[in-house]
Amino acid sequence: MKIELNRQSDQSLINQISSIIAEKIRSGDLIGGSKLPSLRKFSLENQVSFMTVNKAYQLLEKNGYINLKHGKGAFVKRKETNKNMNSGTGNYDWQLNIPDYIQRSQYILNLKPVNSFNFTSAVINPKLLPTLYITKEINQILQNDPQIVSRYSSVQGDEEVRQVVADYLKHYCQLKPKSSEIIITNGVQQGIDIVARTFIGPGDIVITEAPTYTAALDVFRNRGATIISIPVDENGMKTDKLASLCLTKKPKLVYTIPTFQNPTGTVLSKRRREDLLELAKSNGFIIVEDDSWNEIYFDGTLPPPTIKSLDTDGHVIYLKGFSKTLAPGCKVGAIVSNGTIKKRLLTSKSCADLGSPLLTQKALVPFLNSNRMRTHLEKLRIALEIRRNRTISLLENHAPEKVTWLIPKGGLNIWITFPTDKNTEELLSKARYAEEISFLTSSACYPNEAPCNHIRISYSQIDDQMLDQGIIKLCKVMHEFLSDK
Amino acid sequence: MKIELNRQSDQSLINQISSIIAEKIRSGDLIGGSKLPSLRKFSLENQVSFMTVNKAYQLLEKNGYINLKHGKGAFVKRKETNKNMNSGTGNYDWQLNIPDYIQRSQYILNLKPVNSFNFTSAVINPKLLPTLYITKEINQILQNDPQIVSRYSSVQGDEEVRQVVADYLKHYCQLKPKSSEIIITNGVQQGIDIVARTFIGPGDIVITEAPTYTAALDVFRNRGATIISIPVDENGMKTDKLASLCLTKKPKLVYTIPTFQNPTGTVLSKRRREDLLELAKSNGFIIVEDDSWNEIYFDGTLPPPTIKSLDTDGHVIYLKGFSKTLAPGCKVGAIVSNGTIKKRLLTSKSCADLGSPLLTQKALVPFLNSNRMRTHLEKLRIALEIRRNRTISLLENHAPEKVTWLIPKGGLNIWITFPTDKNTEELLSKARYAEEISFLTSSACYPNEAPCNHIRISYSQIDDQMLDQGIIKLCKVMHEFLSDK
Incomplete structure (x- = not known):
């Protein structure tokens, strides 16, 4: 159990250790009956003294979180744990014993x-953002077709909306998708999640850039992926390192933000985009191209073509969002993919929520369609x-x-x-x-x-x-x- | 491989078998290199003659879907499969070899x-539906606060919306949740999915009614659950059967639609609701109460209290939707839960899409708040x-x-x-x-x-x-x- 300690903090290490473990118990990260690491192991892993850990464990016992059993170790208390740990009138302690399948790195x-x-x-x-234009347009849409609030969207997304998104991608992202290759999502986050729930399971190897987008890491972790990262330099992900890695490992999916990478802001060079695609072909992996910022280039310099625009045989799943640049309150995103990958992603979207709300999809049609965009x-x-x-x-x-x-x-x-x-x-x-x-x-x-x-x-x-x-x-x-x- | 054959159809059994297997190959259900059942096994399982299966397999080979290897069996073709199987210009055959983690029972x-x-x-x-009221109200909302389209909702859902939903549940569903116990979702389907992705993994036992809601089955199947069903009679799920089952099995979650059950329309009696809750307590399982139709009772007869209203220690996760009765185009749903269950569901909602769109949430506030509801x-x-x-x-x-x-x-x-x-x-x-x-x-x-x-x-x-x-x-x-x- 490696935990983050702040050695410059006013709070003693004993208190820090104790409160971090207590939080893990309260949140259900550590479930009733589970054994804490031995004093020796914990002290080695976190480079603190044996005595410090011992005192932290004693504090946890005093506060009712754990039992120290002589010669056996420290155990998280079961149902009979301190009732003060819960808010509300009921006693929810039994819940601490329910195992779950979630990771919590997003705490940050x-x-x-x-x-x-x-x-x-x-x-x-x-x-x-063009807030007033969009609100006016929504009013107009509702006047022309009030039934938008009374109809479900299809699972894949409204046909008109998919056509408008296809046109947008043609004009602004050098892509030529058919509307049938587009799936509308609740923002890019749901796009990443749908890809992961479809193709990633325990032990599958996912490659990301290092550093990368925090919430994508959470999604892949939650699917039980083995995540391996490839460092980024001023030309983006070092594809030569990825090539070496492919000699010994078999990645199933590479998640990349090639343009104005999050968080470094770097751009994957055209050459490396081509290399990445070649690697995908020769190794049979999927590329997930998260293209959130393509349109926000500076100094009048267009970024290199999207990887998806170079893709001829369906290796790239392309993700686009319209929340950040247009309307966060509508949270409309899109997945572009082909072949059976698209069919399978659609099955997952169906399972996830049977389709995104029609109102928010339609809300963006006039603006995306106009020169004002x-x-x-x-x-x-x-x-x-x-x-x-x-x-x-x-x-x-x-x-x-x-x-x-x-x-x-x-x-x-x-x-x-x-x-x-x-x-x-x-x-x-x-x-x-x-x-x-x-x-x-x-x-x-x-x-x-x-x-x-x-x-x-x-x-x-x-x-x-x-x-x-x-x-x-x-x-x-x-x-x-x-x-x- | 048991498949559904229509013996009254004009189409021959040979053609039916061949086209069902071809579809499985095209959709990726059967991946390249996998072996089809032996002629003998297939004919026994589907009660068709050996010769019929043989001819169907020959037809599949002729159409380029499989290879028949003498003495070894029938194998789905790998990459070199017939290009006609794909639409579009590219060759996406390599995709057929990507294993996935989805079930496809929702085809129906x-x-x-x-x-x-x-x-x-x-x-x-x-x-x-009150379409014109709601569209007018949306216009009013956007006039008063246009920034709704330019803001993200919090992951849990907008605070005002959660308060209005809490009031609604108090007035119409005999519940008294705090707004902090509510998570806003994209309809009930996402509610079910979020519960499943949080708590259900391979081999976990999920109990459903038999029959039940098709799309819920898909969600649990996709998590690898072992689903066991309990028959429904005119008083809903037979809780005595569930009690017997609990003697030998350890369910982790019971999914029920107690009121106007889907698809049978039956109502779980008050007595059985209490029994179910007792079983949850003594066996430590979670009850998921899908309460889509509670308000649509006939003959002036109110249904029994919701199971959640009888729950004192957080055993019930309650799901409500506002799509069907109010505005399908907004797709707003809610989860009510407590304690660490709520915290954990919130982490999953974050991973799934970082929160539902603000516009569709806010759209329902005036109507839900008014006497018109x-x-x-x-x-x-x-x-x-x-x-x-x-x-x-x-x-x-x-x-x-x-x-x-x-x-x-x-x-x-x-x-x-x-x-x-x-x-x-x-x-x-x-x-x-x-x-x-x-x-x-x-x-x-x-x-x-x-x-x-x-x-x-x-x-x-x-x-x-x-x-x-x-x-x-x-x-x-x-x-x-x-x-x-």
Whole structure:
């Protein structure tokens, strides 16, 4: 049981260990009757003294979470556990004994971002979205066809909507899907989930970039996948490393965000896109291309063609979302795939929810269909490019010397690197409490052993007038953080 | 490999066998390289002659689906299979070799219901829904708060919406949930799916009623559950049988539709509800109470209290939908649960789609909040009671003598029974082609061995003026069906 300890915290290690384990018991991560690691094992794994662990276990026993049985070890209490552990009037302790099939690494996303300076959420500030156009259009749609609220969508998604999405992908993403190759989803997250529940099971090998999108890791983990990661450099995923890996392992699926990669902002080069596709063909794996940000390129430089546009035999499952760039409140996403892969994904979508709501699908039709979409994307690129430029310039002027970053050529995020002996969890802790600043730490972005010395800041969500102040304050906290022993 | 053959069909058994197996190969159910059953085994299992199977296999080889290897058997072709099997320009044959984790029993729902006399879909005719009120209210909501289209909902669901749903459940379903105990879902189907993905894995024992809701069976099958069914009589699930079962088996979850059960329309008695809850307590299992139709009771007779209302220690996960009775196009559903069960379901909802769209959630707030909801439900009960009465009366006057049915006390469905030697798949086939009538056959409603001599007809979807004609035509087909040798 490896846990995250904060050695700079005011809280003693004993209290930290005890409260982390208590939370695992309350949340059901550790179920009644299960045995905790031995004192020796726990102390080795977490590099704390035997005595510290011993005292933490004693504290847990005192608080009613575990029983220490002499010579046998420490055991999580069963039903008779302390009733104070539950809120509500009923006694729900029996529930702690129900095993489940979920992983909880997303806890880090569940930590609410702070209100003041939110650099955590990779979403676009509502003021940059065409809210009034879309609301007017919804009113018009409902006037013309009120029955939209009284009809179900087909499982695959409304035919008109799929046609409009196909046209959009043709105009903006160099793709030429037929509407029959599109499945409408509740955002990209459901797209990833549907792919995973269809094709991934215990022990299947999934490849991701390192670092990658946290919530995708959760989805693959929940399917019992063995996740192997391939490092990213300035040209995206190092496909030569993937080629070597394929000599000894048999990946079933490669999940990639080739364009303005999350969280690093890097772009997979055209050459590597071709290599990746060749590897897929020769090794028979599926590529999942998460293409959330393609349209948000800067400096007037179009990204390389999507991998899906190079795909001739159905190796690529392409995911697109319209939440971030258009209407988060509608949460419309799409999967493009072919052949039996499409048929099978459709069966899973049916099982998952029998189809997305018709109203939110239809809501986007007029805007996606109009020229305003083109103008909107142009505006969005300009606005976010300005934000990127300001953020980079502020970092150059205020960040400590030892801090480095990648300049993103599109998207919403900047990946910032600290000296390798530093743990950015501590930076986050300081930033939250001293200055009401939040961001994403690198510990959440790796499938296996995670370097802790990076952060991702999103410059897209915060209100315009707060950006400068937020970054300057953040740089101040960075200075304190680096000067700490 | 047991397949469904139609011995009354004009199509020869050879052709039927060949085309069913070809479809399994095209859909990826049978993957490249896999071996078909021996001629002997197949002929025994399906009660057809050795020669028939032999000819069907030869036809499959001729059409490029399989290879017959002398002395070794029949094998599904690998990559080099016939290109005609795929639509589109690319060659997607390699995809046939990707194993997946899905079951396809829902094929029966994927058969489109016919347009003319649709008794298949258990949904309410749009003319009976408050479409114009709701569209007006959506316009008003968007005028007051256009940002609804530009904001994400929280994973659990919008706070205001959860409060309104809590109030609704208090007024109409004898429940008193806190808003914090509610998770908003994309309809009841996603509710079932989220419960299953959280708590059910390979070999876990799930209990359902027999017969039950087809799509729920698919969800549990897809999780690898061992499904055991308990028969239903006029008082719902036979809880004494469940009690006996618990002596030798350890169910993890019991899925029940206690009120106006789907497909039989029966109601679980209060006594049995209490028994079920006692069994859950003493055996430590979860009850999933799918309460889709509670509000649609007839003859002025309220159904017994929901099982959730009797639950004091979090054994019941309660599912409610607002699609059928209010707005299918919004697809809003809710899960009510407590303690760590709720926490864990929330983690799964996060993994599934990070939360339902905000627009469709908010769309229902004014109507659910108003007195119009009460009036609407009253109208719905009257309209559907009239439809039930007419359907029953037509059956009494026109159905063959050997056909029987249960009179539902609420809900949308009537369960009709034919002599046990009859297969209603044949009735469906006749009804579809001769009279453009469709309904659900019982073969889809059982987890294991399915009796084939029942059908479910839904009187709620068809246009009012079509109901009489449809039922009379159906009765005519029944007469022909029963007089067949």
